[in-house]
Amino acid sequence: MIIILLIIILTAVLFIADFSQKKISWGVTFSQQYAKDELGLDWKKTYSAILDDLKIDHIRLSAYWNHNEPFPKEYNFADLDWQINEASQRKVKIILAVGQKLPRWPECHYPKWTISLDDNQKGEALLQFINVVVSRYKDQENITAWQVENEPFLELFGECPPLDKNLLNREIELVKKLSDKPIMITDSGELSTWIPAAKTKTNILGTTLYRVVYNKTFGYFRWPLPASYYYIKSQIIKFFFKKERVIVAELQAESWHKENKNLSQMTLAEYFQSMSLNQFKSNIKYAQKAGFDEIYFWGAEWWYFMKENKNYPGYWDEAKKLWNR
Numbered sequence: 001m002i003i004i005l006l007i008i009i010l011t012a013v014l015f016i017a018d019f020s021q022k023k024i025s026w027g028v029t030f031s032q033q034y035a036k037d038e039l040g041l042d043w044k045k046t047y048s049a050i051l052d053d054l055k056i057d058h059i060r061l062s063a064y065w066n067h068n069e070p071f072p073k074e075y076n077f078a079d080l081d082w083q084i085n086e087a088s089q090r091k092v093k094i095i096l097a098v099g100q101k102l103p104r105w106p107e108c109h110y111p112k113w114t115i116s117l118d119d120n121q122k123g124e125a126l127l128q129f130i131n132v133v134v135s136r137y138k139d140q141e142n143i144t145a146w147q148v149e150n151e152p153f154l155e156l157f158g159e160c161p162p163l164d165k166n167l168l169n170r171e172i173e174l175v176k177k178l179s180d181k182p183i184m185i186t187d188s189g190e191l192s193t194w195i196p197a198a199k200t201k202t203n204i205l206g207t208t209l210y211r212v213v214y215n216k217t218f219g220y221f222r223w224p225l226p227a228s229y230y231y232i233k234s235q236i237i238k239f240f241f242k243k244e245r246v247i248v249a250e251l252q253a254e255s256w257h258k259e260n261k262n263l264s265q266m267t268l269a270e271y272f273q274s275m276s277l278n279q280f281k282s283n284i285k286y287a288q289k290a291g292f293d294e295i296y297f298w299g300a301e302w303w304y305f306m307k308e309n310k311n312y313p314g315y316w317d318e319a320k321k322l323w324n325r
Helices: 002-016 033-038 043-052 078-089 121-138 164-180 229-239 268-275 277-289 300-309 315-323
Strands: 023-027 060-062 092-099 143-148 181-186 206-207 212-215 218-223 245-252 294-298
Touching: 023 033, 033 043, 033 164, 033 181, 043 078, 043 300, 060 078, 060 121, 060 181, 078 092, 078 164, 092 121, 121 143, 164 181, 164 229, 181 245, 206 218, 206 277, 206 294, 229 245, 245 277, 268 277, 268 294
Parallel strands: 023 060, 023 294, 060 092, 092 143, 143 181, 181 206, 206 245, 245 294
Antiparallel strands: 212 218
8 A cells, every 4th residue: 555655656746847957948940841842831931930030049950861962972952051051140059960861751861863772782872971961061160969860760650661770870980980079869759768779879869759649540649758757768868878968859849740631731620639829838848847958849840831821820929939038
């Protein structure tokens, strides 16, 4: 009876515990491909609004392989150059993600020309691309860290081949050789222990943080985890695996896709099932309680879409408060 009572008390404490940091650096992830191809937005206008209206000071960008090397050894960095330069002019700090699996669906962003390559050839081509990207941007002062791959150990999601751990380690070693800036690896906050990712020779571990998700089997599902779960997990990882930092690389701040619809095709009622404005505010408070001092939102492009295309500026205006204090 006493043991049961202690378990109940401990559980209650964990659910109400607040590990909020005094100062939190808020950022966003931005995807040109997502803004343009899925939401149908003018991606430059969207990006400029994020910089100048939200006035963010941290951003995570991606060097998409299919976009930046559309043909073998023929590179097109004009769009990424523009994004980095615009952020640099405003002194916005950047995490630049490199690799084959990067933020946004379909997760793995291969150039079409790699389809005919075998695994070894594709791996060598990927390493060559990463070499080009890091060498090109390593002297950009506002790039503060590199991200190598995106949730590489989460193989339940995305149109990707099985993880090649040897290739992943070679990618990390290559980036480390080319630049002395910190390297981040990311992992699922809800579907992983973080241990495989933590074992890699990286400096920072970035986690996802999702509260309401959807799948065909269960419908909408709310994760029952207390905020302290992430705090305790991060402290264990930092202690045993000597990570410099554990941050939130992806805080859910947009609606979850419903079945085969993309977000531009859903109704307000469908949006609100997983991301009402109250849920949006709740996710922010939850992430604060989890004790992280650096948090990147997932969904800034969608906030702009909702404001401009759906006449619903609530998310945009609420997020804006964080950078305009």
